[in-house]
Amino acid sequence: MKLLPFKNVAITGGFWQKRQTVNRENTLPIEYRQCKDTGRIDAWKLEWKPGMPNPPHIFWDSDVAKLIEAVGYSLAQFPDPKMEALMDELIDWMEKAQQPDGYLNTHFIAVEPEKRWTNLRDWHELYCAGHLIEAAVAYYQGTGKRKMMDILCRYADYIATVFGPGPDQKHGYPGHEEIELALVKLAEATGNKKYLNLAEYFINERGKQPHYYDIEREQRGDTAPYRLGGPDILPYAYNQSHLPVREQKTAEGHSVRACYLYAGMASVARETGDQSLIDACKTLWDNVTTKRMYIHGGIGSSRFGERFSFDYDLPNEEAYAETCAAIALAFFAHNMMRLEADSRYADVLERCLYNGIISGISLDGKQFFYDNILASHPLYHKYSGQKSPRRQDWFGCACCPPNIARLTASLSDYLYTQTDDTLWLHLFAEAKATTTLADQTVTLETKTEYPWDENISCLLTAEREGEFTIAIRLPEWCRNPQIEVNDQPIDIDAVKKQGYAYIKRTWKSNDKIDIFLPMPVERVYAHPSVRQDDGKVALQRGPVLYCIEECDNGPDLAALRLPPIAEFSLKDAPQEIGGVPMLVAPAIRRDTTGWENKLYSTEPPKYTATTLTAVPYYLWANRAPGEMTVWINE
DSSP states (O other): OBOOOGGGEEEOSHHHHHHHHHIIIIIHHHHHHHHHHTTTTGGGGTOOOTTOSSOOOTTHHHHHHHHHHHHHHHHHHSOOHHHHHHHHHHHHHHHHHSOTTSOOOHHHHHTOGGGTTSOTTTSOHHHHHHHHHHHHHHHHHHHOOOHHHHHHHHHHHHHHHHBSSSTTSBOOOOSSOOHHHHHHHHHHHHOOHHHHHHHHHHHHHTTOSSOHHHHHHHHTTOOSOOOSSOTTSOTTGGGTOSSOGGGOOSOOSBHHHHHHHHHHHHHHHHHHOOHHHHHHHHHHHHHHHHHSBOTTSOBOOBTTTTBOOSTTOOOSTTOOOBHHHHHHHHHHHHHHHHHOOOHHHHHHHHHIIIIIIGGGBOTTSSOBOSBOOSEEOHHHHHHHTOOOSSOBSOOSSOOHHHHHHHHHHTGGGGSEEEOSSEEEEOSOOSEEEEEEETTEEEEEEEEEOTTTSSEEEEEEEESSOEEEEEEEEOOTTOSSOEEEETTEEOOHHHHEETTEEEEEEEEOTTEEEEEEOOOOEEEEOOOTTOGGGTTEEEEEETTEEEEEEHHHHOSOGGGEEOOTTOOOEEEEOOGGGTTOEEEEEEEEEEEOTTOTTOSOOSSOOEEEEEEEEEEEGGGTTSSSOOOEESSEEO
16 A cells, blocks of 8 residues: 655644644754754764764764654645755755765764774664665655755665675674665655665564674674573564564564564565565564553553563553654554554554654643653652653653654654555544545545544545545444445445445545544453553543543542442543543542551551542643553552
């Protein structure tokens, strides 16, 4: 399935237009200033000399690249001459920094030129190259300017001479994956299959024996054995090179690296039709999403190594769930969605977008979470040594802020896919899309206040009558979806296949599609083996996960109980968090009367009546600090 041309899709209103406006007006200028103030941007001038402070770091290039990518996507719909001029200036510095052979990396040009390509395992050369490539493609799509694309094609051409199966080439692959996905994008943008072949090589070479990381370790004289995670953890599981990718059955190691790899595998599989790679992607997808994914779409349950742990191990207060990891899972979902029309991929994509990704940024777009915990007690964080559960202005390792900015700016790429005669509607947003179906130009304009409202209305415009198919996703969370075409109900059971309603007919201008997705409040329970959530329930309405905070419910959230029979009503939230629907229900609270001077008692606890108020999880920590939990005692 193909994406629609980026400039042919615009988000025109509703939830995501608000997020894109905040991204454009607040987040991008802040991120540019932070990259400027921390030296990331000026590093491209190559003015750093030995002995000077603040040398360009091995991953700085990736932060700047994601910023350029976000700006490129934003410029496609919203011209901004000032920001465009800043990016053009930066790209001019990149052109001057590029070495005669095509190499481009500020750290290994200015700081350690003698160490180029000597430690793929731990350093980030190919990772940074991948982000620069994605930025070049986005900036070309957004502005039509080829300079950065040409720079990165030269760099990719050079990388293809360094790595490969030849006797004089390095048989290596990145320790931090990302370039695989980027090279497929470059191949799509340029039509040059050489870049696809290089992506395929990196994937196929990964984990082969003799292990390349052992070979390069010996070549640089490093005698220390490599084992991250203890004696019982496979030595290269951290970077997913413990086995060839087709032999990997479980998601292991650093969760961002893992899902960048899986997204690259899925994109290569789509372009090559490699069934063994498709099967590997499905195996890993199933393990991640049915055994190792948090309810908000976050992944990576262990703070040690920002990694996956084991099946059904999903701690809440100690969760890591890095913002970048949820974004990486969204990339994996998006590429699986293009590989196979099965709604389970868009279901996970939607879960990530509305919950575990946008929780990583404040409502005003000015502060950021690195990790996205599912329960918080300020004193626990104080005494455990974790960072305060408040969003931060920036990070020393600043991968998450520009990552969420580029995803937000590029969101129109995630709404639709198509073949010559079918248009799939995967995500619901107020948007306008123009494409070619059945040899004619077709426009689909959608109006909705989703995810708060249950109604989605689509108006079709066509050059003439024509037969083609519109496939509408039926969300996993919706028990009774309804669709009408020109006010006539569609028999969904008759047209449903793998979670989509396929409506094939002779379409004409002004045909109207009305979609109704009932959104009662749902109680969600974890698998019985998730020991941390035993006896607890989470709340969801439509695709939006809810949580409870101290500022609405008072302290000691663990003392609250939600009775199984409690019914919910909706209430508008305060305007400081957008006035969106809150959930309100009768509940009970353990009474502390009689517990004075006692820590334990043989008397059972007593309860008093109270009210429970829940807000969308992604909005937590936008008001007064305090406790929070997603999973509520039932």
